[in-house]
Amino acid sequence: MTSEITLFVNPTAGRGRGAHAAQPAAHALREAGFAVRTVVGSEAPDALARAREAVAGGTGALIAVGGDGMVSLALQAVAGTGTPLGVVAVGTGNDFARASGLPVRAPAEAGRVIARALKGGCGREIDLARVTRVPAFPGPRGAGDTPGPETGPADPAGPEADGPESVGTPQDPLAGAGERRHWFGTVLASGFDSRVNDRGNRMRHPAGRLKYDLAMLAELAALRTVPYRLTLDDGEGGEARRIVETEAVLVAVGNGSSYGGGMRICADASMTDGLLDVTVVGACSRTTLLRVFPRVYKGTHLGGVVNVPSGPRRLARTLATLSVVSAARCAFLPPPCDCTHQTPWPPAWRPDDATLTTPPSHPAVTVHRVRAVTVEARDVTAYADGEPLGALPLRAEAVPGAVRLLMGD
CATH class of the missing domain: 3.40.50.10330 (Probable inorganic polyphosphate/atp-NAD kinase; domain 1)
Structure with a gap:
């Protein structure tokens, strides 16, 4: 060397x-x-x-x-x-x-x-997730549809697979003709959080983080679920493929556990198990989302979000909204804040079953553990490691030992 x-x-x-x-x-x-x-x-x-x-x-x-x-x-x-x-x-x-x-x-x-x-x-050989663009589906699909060739396994990793010719644009690294690939180490996010980023990026005023605060409040007021189609590959080479069609607020794919400065959206994800954790926050009301966010991002409820003791209903709603802004803003704002949010998640469960709902989670939150996933939804932008990847659909695949990280024993 x-x-x-x-x-x-x-x-x-x-x-x-x-x-x-x-x-x-x-x-x-x-x-x-x-x-x-x-x-x-x-x-x-x-x-x-x-x-x-x-x-x-x-x-x-x-x-x-x-x-x-x-x-x-x-x-x-x-x-x-x-x-x-x-x-x-x-x-x-x-x-x-x-x-x-x-x-x-x-x-x-x-x-x-x-x-x-x-x-x-x-050092340590760690996994990365490799993202490729797949063709957009032409129309609504049923749960029984046969996945097309776009959901098959990607080619083996190698320096030639991600050379200089595969660079897209900063807004869409996967744009352009030919096979495009992008690697991420932590989390790919899509849905509510990516819409907040999209809205904030479009706003010219006010400057700084305030515009993302306003963007998040606007998206919360306009909260809607998105029809997602997830193709989950549980086995080597695409065997044991399952299709999940669901209405969701957000879908996050984790090679690592957190994004946004310590928000543990994929709390049990490991960089050395050869798998990805797919966290799905399903259909829920604004009130439910207020309850889900603290559990999803910190593992506990926040005072004032779930139980506001008394007072007018408008005051209760205002306090709840302010609590959510305080708790969740760092997950959505680029750059994240300087706080660390190190509230520990409950003890990790890593059962052999590929699909799990961790006991403390709200019923709207489901986690799938897979080797690869294709995420499809209309008019949804994806962000990975905090950087925009462009519009769905995208396929993410765990690549074991993709890089040697220099660290202590």
């Missing part, structure tokens, strides 16, 4: 922490005897092209310095190539680092962890 490694830096991550974090991380790596080269792109496509160039040139490791967005770009460059990935997590969400047990907002320590892993030849 070459002693030269590449720092892949987002200088704007964490309100400017990325630029400052690169220095202590680089110092720790140089002290360990590594030659450090820094790559900074002018924008996402340019940054990704530079990272892929470093990987193709034989860099000893690619070290992402920033938040989940920077990690997402780094994954596109290293997945399936054998080049190790290091993470110096200094963004605002840092869900990938948290799920992996890596230091968060401690760049010098993160640099030392990476250096020890490189010197010791250690």
Whole structure:
């Protein structure tokens, strides 16, 4: 392995922490005897092209310095190539680092962890999810319809499968002709949360997070379910395929457990089991959603959401809405807030059955554990690792050991 490694830096991550974090991380790596080269792109496509160039040139490791967005770009460059990935997590969400047990907002320590892993030849092979665009269905389907070839297994992973020619646009990395692929490490989300992001991204005023607060309230007021069709592949090569057609508020596909800065939407998902957890929040009223959110995102009810002790009905509704905004806003706002939301989820259940509803969950919440899933719905945008992927339908497939993550034993 070459002693030269590449720092892949987002200088704007964490309100400017990325630029400052690169220095202590680089110092720790140089002290360990590594030659450090820094790559900074002018924008996402340019940054990704530079990272892929470093990987193709034989860099000893690619070290992402920033938040989940920077990690997402780094994954596109290293997945399936054998080049190790290091993470110096200094963004605002840092869900990938948290799920992996890596230091968060401690760049010098993160640099030392990476250096020890490189010197010791250690690290951990972790899974990634690989997303491909599938043809949109021409009309409503029945539960008995036979899945088309688009729901079959994707081609084996490899550097040629996700080369520079497969880059779409920042708004839709899967756009364009030919086979397009995108990798994610944490969660792919669609439905209510993605509509909040879509609405907020379209709003020109007000500036900052307030527009996402307003977008979430607007979507809550206009709450509607969406007809989803999920093709669940439980076995190798697409065997044991099941089709679920359901009305849902949101569907999330988890390779990791959380998004939005610690919101555990797929609480029991593991990056080393070769499986994806698909969380479905089914049809429910606004009142039910107010009750479901705390359980889905934190594992407990929040005071004031379920039981407002007394007072006029309008006051009760107002208090409930404000509680939901406080609890759920970080899951929907890019960038996420600086709080960590570390309320523990109840003890993990990992039964052998591929479909489960965890005992504390609201009946509207169901989890499927699968090797791959095709998610179909009309007029719904998907986001993965906090970045827009474009419109459904999409297929996500777990790829075991897709990247070697530099971390402690």
